[in-house]
Amino acid sequence: MNAYDGFLLLILSSPSGAGKTTLTRMLMERCPELRFSVSHTTRSARANEVDGRDYHFVDRAAFLQLIDQGAFLEWAEVHGNLYGTSIAEIERARADAGCAGMIFDIDYQGARQIRAKVADVISAFILPPSMNELERRLRGRASETEDAVQRRFAVAKREIEHYALFDFLVVNDDVGRAFEELRAIVTAERARRGRRAALAESLLRVGRLAGGPS
Ligand code: ADP
Ligand code: 5GP
Numbered sequence: 329m330n331a332y333d334g335f336l337l338l339i340l341s342s343p344s345g346a347g348k349t350t351l352t353r354m355l356m357e358r359c360p361e362l363r364f365s366v367s368h369t370t371r372s373a374r375a376n377e378v379d380g381r382d383y384h385f386v387d388r389a390a391f392l393q394l395i396d397q398g399a400f401l402e403w404a405e406v407h408g409n410l411y412g413t414s415i416a417e418i419e420r421a422r423a424d425a426g427c428a429g430m431i432f433d434i435d436y437q438g439a440r441q442i443r444a445k446v447a448d449v450i451s452a453f454i455l456p457p458s459m460n461e462l463e464r465r466l467r468g469r470a471s472e473t474e475d476a477v478q479r480r481f482a483v484a485k486r487e488i489e490h491y492a493l494f495d496f497l498v499v500n501d502d503v504g505r506a507f508e509e510l511r512a513i514v515t516a517e518r519a520r521r522g523r524r525a526a527l528a529e530s531l532l533r534v535g536r537l538a539g540g541p542s
Pocket of ligand 1: 342343344345346347348350466468469500501502503504
C-alpha cells in the first residue's frame with residue numbers, strides 16, 4: 329500500500345502513561361481533518377470509554393475470526409489483550425473527501441507491522457520526561473488497579489527500547505509544548521514534496537494564460 333496520494337498516516341506510540349491518549353485527543357480536537365483509527369480490542373471497556381468511539385470491543389473468538397478473515401492491517405497482543413487495526417477502518421477514512429489523514433494509536437509491534445507494509449507512513453514515539461514522572465502518571469490514572477500499574481511500568485522500559493522504530497521522538501514534559509511539536513510534525517509532513525507533487529504537475533500542464541489584458 330502506498331499512502332503518497334496526499335493521505336497522511338501517522339502512527340503514535342508510547343509506553344503506557346506517557347500521555348499518548350491525551351495528545352491524540354488534542355490532535356483530534358484541533359485537526360478535524362484527521363481521523364482517529366478506532367482499533368478492535370479484546371480488553372474490556374474502561375468506565376469512560378464508548379464502544380465504536382474509543383475501541384471496537386469484541387471477545388477473543390470474534391477477534392480470532394477477524395484475524396482468519398484477513399481483516400487486520402496489523403494486530404498484536406499487548407498487556408495480555410489482543411488489539412488490531414482493521415483495513416476497513418482505513419478504507420472508510422480514505423473514501424471520505426473531508427478526511428486528510430489518520431492517526432493510529434498503536435504499540436511498537438503494530439508500528440513495526442504497518443511500517444513493513446505501508447510506504448510513507450510516519451511515526452512518532454512519545455516519551456515521558458523521566459521514569460519517575462511516568463510512574464506518577466500511571467498511578468494518577470484512577471482506572472488502573474495497582475497490579476495493572478506494576479505490570480505496565482515493568483513493560484514500559486521494554487517499549488522504550490524500541491524507540492529506533494520511529495521517525496520522531498516527542499517528549500511529553502509540558503503537554504501544550506508536546507502538542508505543538510506533534511502539530512508541527514503533521515504540518516511539515518503535509519507539505520512534503522511527495523504529497524504535493526500532483527499539484528505541481530497540474531500547474532505545469534496549464535498551457536496558456538486564462539485571461540487578463542490582451
Ligand atoms: P497513555 O495514553 O500514554 O497511557 P494518558 O494520556 O492516559 O497516557 O496519560 C496518563 C496520565 O498522565 C493521565 O492522567 C494524563 O492526564 C496525565 N498526563 C498526560 N500528559 C501529561 C503532562 N504533560 N504532564 C502531566 N500529566 C500528564
Ligand atoms: P490501552 O489498553 O491502554 O488502551 O492500550 C494499551 C496499548 O495497546 C497501547 O500501547 C496502545 O497504543 C496499544 N494499542 C491500541 N490499539 C492498538 C492496535 O490496534 N494495535 C496495536 N498493535 N496496539 C494497539
